[in-house]
Amino acid sequence: MNSRSNHPAISVRDLWMSFPGQRAGQPILVLERVNLEVKPGEFVCLVGPSGCGKSTLLNIVGGFLRPTRGDVIVEGEPVRHPDPRRIFVFQENGVFPWLNVEENIGFGLLAKSPAERHRLVAHYLAMVGLGGFERAYPRELSGGMRQRAEIARALAANPEIIYMDEPFGALDFITRLKMRADLTRIWQTEKKTVLFVTHDIEEAVQLADRVLVMSQRPATIQTVINVPLPRPRDLDSPGYLATRDRIFAAMGMSLRIGESADPGDDNPNSPRGGASRSRSTSEAKPPPQSSVSAPDASPPAGKLDAQVIIIGAGPAGSTLAAYLARAGIHHLLLDQSVHPRPHVGESLVCSTTRIFQDIDFLPVMEQAQFVRKYGAVWTHWADEQQRVIRFREIPELGLAQDYTYHVDRGRFDQLLLQHAARQGSQVLEGARVERVEFGSDGLATGVRLRQHGQERALRCQLVADASGRGTLLGSQLRLKRNDSLFHQFAVHNWFEGVDRGPAETADYIHIHVLPLPRAWVWLIPIDPTITSVGIVTEGADFARGNMPVEDFFARHVASHPLLARRMARARPIHEFSREGNYSYVMDRFAGNGWLLVGDAARFVDPVFSSGVSVAMESARRAAEAIIRALARNDLAAAAFAGYERAVRAGVDIWREFILRYYQLPPLFLDLISRPDGRRQLTQLLQGDVYDRASVPILEQMGATIRAVSDDPNHPWHPHLSGHDH
Numbered sequence: 113m114n115s116r117s118n119h120p121a122i123s124v125r126d127l128w129m130s131f132p133g134q135r136a137g138q139p140i141l142v143l144e145r146v147n148l149e150v151k152p153g154e155f156v157c158l159v160g161p162s163g164c165g166k167s168t169l170l171n172i173v174g175g176f177l178r179p180t181r182g183d184v185i186v187e188g189e190p191v192r193h194p195d196p197r198r199i200f201v202f203q204e205n206g207v208f209p210w211l212n213v214e215e216n217i218g219f220g221l222l223a224k225s226p227a228e229r230h231r232l233v234a235h236y237l238a239m240v241g242l243g244g245f246e247r248a249y250p251r252e253l254s255g256g257m258r259q260r261a262e263i264a265r266a267l268a269a270n271p272e273i274i275y276m277d278e279p280f281g282a283l284d285f286i287t288r289l290k291m292r293a294d295l296t297r298i299w300q301t302e303k304k305t306v307l308f309v310t311h312d313i314e315e316a317v318q319l320a321d322r323v324l325v326m327s328q329r330p331a332t333i334q335t336v337i338n339v340p341l342p343r344p345r346d347l348d349s350p351g352y353l354a355t356r357d358r359i360f361a362a363m364g365m366s367l368r369i370g371e372s373a374d375p376g377d378d379n380p381n382s383p384r385g386g387a388s389r390s391r392s393t394s395e396a397k398p399p400p401q402s403s404v405s406a407p408d409a410s411p412p413a414g415k416l417d418a419q420v421i422i423i424g425a426g427p428a429g430s431t432l433a434a435y436l437a438r439a440g441i442h443h444l445l446l447d448q449s450v451h452p453r454p455h456v457g458e459s460l461v462c463s464t465t466r467i468f469q470d471i472d473f474l475p476v477m478e479q480a481q482f483v484r485k486y487g488a489v490w491t492h493w494a495d496e497q498q499r500v501i502r503f504r505e506i507p508e509l510g511l512a513q514d515y516t517y518h519v520d521r522g523r524f525d526q527l528l529l530q531h532a533a534r535q536g537s538q539v540l541e542g543a544r545v546e547r548v549e550f551g552s553d554g555l556a557t558g559v560r561l562r563q564h565g566q567e568r569a570l571r572c573q574l575v576a577d578a579s580g581r582g583t584l585l586g587s588q589l590r591l592k593r594n595d596s597l598f599h600q601f602a603v604h605n606w607f608e609g610v611d612r613g614p615a616e617t618a619d620y621i622h623i624h625v626l627p628l629p630r631a632w633v634w635l636i637p638i639d640p641t642i643t644s645v646g647i648v649t650e651g652a653d654f655a656r657g658n659m660p661v662e663d664f665f666a667r668h669v670a671s672h673p674l675l676a677r678r679m680a681r682a683r684p685i686h687e688f689s690r691e692g693n694y695s696y697v698m699d700r701f702a703g704n705g706w707l708l709v710g711d712a713a714r715f716v717d718p719v720f721s722s723g724v725s726v727a728m729e730s731a732r733r734a735a736e737a738i739i740r741a742l743a744r745n746d747l748a749a750a751a752f753a754g755y756e757r758a759v760r761a762g763v764d765i766w767r768e769f770i771l772r773y774y775q776l777p778p779l780f781l782d783l784i785s786r787p788d789g790r791r792q793l794t795q796l797l798q799g800d801v802y803d804r805a806s807v808p809i810l811e812q813m814g815a816t817i818r819a820v821s822d823d824p825n826h827p828w829h830p831h832l833s834g835h836d837h
Contacts, residue, residue: 271304296345518636631647696714
């Protein structure tokens with residue numbers, strides 16, 4: 113340790129920070145009375161509500177911003193400007209795209225001899241697990257590998273202190289877990305002082321010696337929580353869970369999530385900055401404060417916690433929340449999980465872009481750099497031909513881009529939830545809704561939830577169930593009916609080393625049709641190196657084969673020669689997942705004081721990537737219905753009849769299309785090869801399905817299937833599925 117080791121590594125004393133307001137003479141106070149100390153070699157995490165000033169504080173400590181008042185002392189010296197002895201690592205990795213990995217890591221070592229520079233680079237390459245990638249360029253690396261390269265470059269510079277601002281926020285869930293474990297190992301070896309900003313409570317407990325919990329803006333350090341747990345940490349241990357719960361409790365039951373890694377987000381004058389707030393498309397008043405801050409109390413009789421309670425913070429729930437926030441509707445968004453949560457990769461359809469535009473989410477999607485999806489490719493097990501559909505602009509939906517996205521759903525869902533919070537949604541995570549409550553008049557009155565081991569009631573005017581395939585309210589009211597025509601089963605995993613075929617279509621979604629009835633495989637690019645691969649078959653096929661899931665997967669891959677070659681060098685990243693009983697529908701989508709949104713209302717086989725599209729489109733239509741109903745003070749079931757008709761009609765079109773596809777796969781592949789058929793299929797596959805008159809190809813497909821069924825000599829007759837009614 114150096115001569116300043118008897119001083120705190122970092123000391124912040126009575127720090128205040130204001131930014132200029134919209135009007136002269138009215139500054140906006142962001143930080144007040146901030147005091148903290150970090151010991152040499154200590155790992156400290158800063159957590160707090162979105163927009164509270166975590167990144168601003170880190171930038172002040174790092175010398176990039178001057179505080180309005182107060183002192184920052186680092187290693188015994190006042191901070192006046194950035195110092196090369198202290199290194200920043202940001203969420204948006206700062207590796208230079210024109211340098212390879214070896215050159216990036218050695219960039220700060222140019223003053224050293226070539227031999228010493230080579231030794232240090234090799235040492236840190238090995239430490240972060242990038243051996244063998246010395247000559248690779250950033251474009252050839254996954255997001256996690258690029259972040260490893262940046263950490264190696266920071267370590268190679270031998271800093272006394274490392275400042276890290278959401279360094280893993282842009283990574284998928286599995287990679288993030290791996291990076292946390294690797295960072296813990298590296299920190300234990302290097303013994304650097306680390307000040308780490310995160311919105312992720314799980315991450316803070318896994319990494320830190322101490323967690324500093326900041327308050328709402330104007331923010332101060334309101335709680336300091338020690339984490340005296342051995343490393344590596346057991347994420348299921350009682351000590352870990354108890355520490356996590358203490359942090360949640362310190363942050364308050366009405367925590368708004370959604371922290372961004374962009375330091376500008378804490379600046380109220382930044383385009384995306386400021387605290388979460390409602391933005392109205394009408395002259396709505398700001399939403400009232402919720403009474404949720406009392407964790408063990410129910411509100412007084414007659415008092416509401418919100419106008420609307422949304423159950424579930426997946427795409428349907430977060431989209432609905434964003435629409436309601438923009439209309440000034442006071443609402444609570446509840447989710448039993450703490451995001452990010454693990455989820456399968458997924459392909460979107462183009463119609464979701466209209467929703468992204470509506471809620472100002474499209475810039476977030478672009479900034480996130482999800483893989484762009486310009487089309488879809490089908491192959492058949494019996495030949496080598498690729499049948500390709502390329503997307504196009506959809507001017508009738510106001511869309512000017514001819515692509516959508518492949519997403520890591522864990523990261524996508526988190527970004528969408530964060531966006532809703534920034535719009536003004538009030539979010540409770542780790543809150544499991546046990547049931548929806550009803551009054552004696554049959555009107556939904558709220559929910560009963562359990563959080564941190566405590567149960568309580570929340571009251572509202574309307575409940576929107578967006579609980580997804582958990583189907584909370586549909587199951588409670590016994591509305592759920594399995595779809596007898598779909599008995600699908602899926603086994604899936606993420607892989608490295610998948611051959612995605614020709615470069616022109618490598619980033620398309622690939623659907624490989626297998627020899628068995630209704631059996632197919634999806635290939636979805638998640639990032640430059642990781643591909644989501646899933647096999648879907650009829651449930652009976654899986655049930656007959658009493659074999660390990662890995663063998664089941666390999667057997668089906670081998671049945672398609674082209675697919676088998678492309679998977680020859682594929683390596684699974686984690687355990688295989690399996691799901692069944694894909695399709696169901698609810699008898700009703702709405703009732704007195706409640707409605708169902710997305711998969712909570714209906715789920716159809718995902719062969720054409722319709723799930724997120726249906727979730728977000730139903731959320732858009734639900735928001736319109738809710739806003740009208742609240743304005744009229746009429747929350748009876750009849751007020752949502754139009755919503756139910758529109759959503760049911762759209763999902764019925766998807767269902768019919770999928771059923772026709774399964775009934776006679778060669779027909780679908782034949783239509784792709786015809787210009788008019790390809791044009792109509794493109795419209796369907798982009799998600800523009802809510803007007804039956806606009807999809808005449810469904811009638812054409814039905815007529816062809818009937819003709820083939822009536823003609824035993826037709827060459828397609830052997831391919832007919834038995835489930836065709």
